[in-house]
Amino acid sequence: MTKSLRLGTRGSPLAVIQAEMVAAALKKAHGCLVEIVTLKTSGDRIQNRPLAEIGGKAVWTKELDRALLAGETDLSVHSMKDVESERPEGLGIAAILERADRRDRLIGAERLDALREGAIIGTSSPRRAAQLRHLRPDLKTVNLRGNVATRMKAVDSGQVDATLLAAAGLDRLGLVDVGHALDDLLPAPAQGAVGIDAREDDLKTRNLLAAIDHAETHEDVLVERAFVRALGGDCHSPVAAAARHDNGRITLDAALYAEDGSACVTGSCHMAVGDADPAIALAETLLSDAPPSIRELFT
Numbered sequence: 001m002t003k004s005l006r007l008g009t010r011g012s013p014l015a016v017i018q019a020e021m022v023a024a025a026l027k028k029a030h031g032c033l034v035e036i037v038t039l040k041t042s043g044d045r046i047q048n049r050p051l052a053e054i055g056g057k058a059v060w061t062k063e064l065d066r067a068l069l070a071g072e073t074d075l076s077v078h079s080m081k082d083v084e085s086e087r088p089e090g091l092g093i094a095a096i097l098e099r100a101d102r103r104d105r106l107i108g109a110e111r112l113d114a115l116r117e118g119a120i121i122g123t124s125s126p127r128r129a130a131q132l133r134h135l136r137p138d139l140k141t142v143n144l145r146g147n148v149a150t151r152m153k154a155v156d157s158g159q160v161d162a163t164l165l166a167a168a169g170l171d172r173l174g175l176v177d178v179g180h181a182l183d184d185l186l187p188a189p190a191q192g193a194v195g196i197d198a199r200e201d202d203l204k205t206r207n208l209l210a211a212i213d214h215a216e217t218h219e220d221v222l223v224e225r226a227f228v229r230a231l232g233g234d235c236h237s238p239v240a241a242a243a244r245h246d247n248g249r250i251t252l253d254a255a256l257y258a259e260d261g262s263a264c265v266t267g268s269c270h271m272a273v274g275d276a277d278p279a280i281a282l283a284e285t286l287l288s289d290a291p292p293s294i295r296e297l298f299t
């Protein structure tokens, strides 16, 4: 029997491609019909100010959450790195697709050390800005928002010397040859993972979604999110974290930065699958070891 599902998504080209990936996976697993409903979030509406200034949490998810809770949609598709680690009451991540390339790619130069002295880097990500300034204190970072095409245009037109974009987003847009992957830059928590939210009490939809869940990715992302939650951080915090499966256990590598990159604390821990306590303990240790310039960013 086929069931028709209403899938809520943002309307950016990348968001729509990710929604189509989920629709195709559901169709393949169950033969369901999926109707894609695009919604505008406050992050989409307000383009000309730094995200951190728009204020309030959940700039990318609030409208999708509202529609889902109101029963106007049955599921929401999100880039997991944009989803606050605290979800509204009544909603919960039901499935996460297999993670794509989680690295950042540099657009505008082949390597960071190939950038000229004092080069201007456009990014709206506090993590990327802090990481770049940590490695190259001479670099200037300027706020650059907008979708992937807008940001690439800013490099092409010379408005900025370079920018960083997630490999996963570029690849999904078909831009597989754009930019140069930075192997040594620790990515954002949950980067490269697409997640699907559903109402906690909608067991029918949650069961359908269970079939397209990628367990390893889901477990790793939960660890990265537990780490951020324990810090009291959010997706605008200068935090990097990457969990990976390793011989049936999970290893987490993490780093916290001062906003201007002048300080950084890093650490790693290992844990059994399903036990995020070591990630929470690592968050506490890193915060207590961190200088005030880092500690003041977390409450």
Ligand SMILES: NCc1[nH]cc(CCC(=O)O)c1CC(=O)O
Pocket: 079, 080, 081, 082, 164, 165, 166, 167, 168, 169, 190, 191, 192, 193, 194
């Ligand atoms: N904050 C925007 C955003 N959210 C998710 C991705 C990329 C896709 C992903 O990480 O799965 C991007 C673009 C970027 O950072 O380059």
